[in-house]
Amino acid sequence: MLRALLLDMDNTLCDTHRAVDAAKIQFARHVCQRFSEETSLNGDAFASAFVTGIYREWSDSQRSAYLPIIERQGEEAFRKKLIQDLLAEQHINTVTDTLANDLLEVFESERIDAFDFYPGIADFLDRIRDKLTLVVITNGPEFSQLPKIAAVNLEHYVDHIIVGGQESEQKPARSIFEKALQLANCQAEEAIHIGDSFSADIVGASNSNIKTIWVRHEQKPDPVSTIRACYTVDHPREIPALVEKIVG
Numbered sequence: 001m002l003r004a005l006l007l008d009m010d011n012t013l014c015d016t017h018r019a020v021d022a023a024k025i026q027f028a029r030h031v032c033q034r035f036s037e038e039t040s041l042n043g044d045a046f047a048s049a050f051v052t053g054i055y056r057e058w059s060d061s062q063r064s065a066y067l068p069i070i071e072r073q074g075e076e077a078f079r080k081k082l083i084q085d086l087l088a089e090q091h092i093n094t095v096t097d098t099l100a101n102d103l104l105e106v107f108e109s110e111r112i113d114a115f116d117f118y119p120g121i122a123d124f125l126d127r128i129r130d131k132l133t134l135v136v137i138t139n140g141p142e143f144s145q146l147p148k149i150a151a152v153n154l155e156h157y158v159d160h161i162i163v164g165g166q167e168s169e170q171k172p173a174r175s176i177f178e179k180a181l182q183l184a185n186c187q188a189e190e191a192i193h194i195g196d197s198f199s200a201d202i203v204g205a206s207n208s209n210i211k212t213i214w215v216r217h218e219q220k221p222d223p224v225s226t227i228r229a230c231y232t233v234d235h236p237r238e239i240p241a242l243v244e245k246i247v248g
């Protein structure tokens with residue numbers, strides 16, 4: 001019998017891609033206004049490179065520069081340095097630490113303003129919570145995840161929220177799924193985990209013997225892995241009907 005739903009947040013319950021795209025546009029505009037005397041500045045290129053950087057799509061030289069900063073000073077320090085470096089590439093060398101901090105806050109506040117559930121998901125959580133215990137497991141650092149959780153008032157919709165950055169290990173580690181099962185007070189076979197990341201959500205939950213629903217978006221199945229999701233949907237909008245069918 002199914003007793004708990006374990007749920008990823010980013011790009012499963014909430015449209016993180018859309019929020020990042022909206023923030024990118026506003027960030028580019030803001031930077032162009034802030035440095036309006038710098039006629040050569042390409043705000044769109046800067047904002048795109050910033051997003052690429054925070055998603056760790058680094059060149060080798062970026063990797064060797066930024067990993068030690070993240071390890072020693074944390075994510076925020078890295079993001080400020082990334083802003084300074086990307087603007088320096090566009091010949092703007094006057095970005096103090098304070099200004100980099102202001103710019104980072106602009107990006108974060110635009111992203112949070114645009115952050116929301118996918119249509120239909122909040123109502124679905126309200127309905128299904130009468131039948132199942134709901135536990136969100138979200139990877140990522142506190143400073144990035146806590147504002148998103150607050151923006152959609154996630155505590156109001158689910159029973160427990162586990163933030164990977166506050167734990168000793170993140171998904172796909174077995175320990176984080178064990179913690180979720182403990183919080184839900186159920187066994188692995190009494191839970192389903194839903195997520196969009198094949199490597200973190202589907203491999204992680206499967207290794208803990210938890211059934212899975214993969215939110216595929218446009219991703220292809222991993223050809224190397226022998227693990228397969230129990231169910232696959234193309235888009236989060238299909239989650240409510242599938243879960244309600246499984247629950248019966």
Ligand SMILES: [Mg+2]
Pocket residue numbers: 008009010011012195196197
């Ligand atoms: Mg996700």
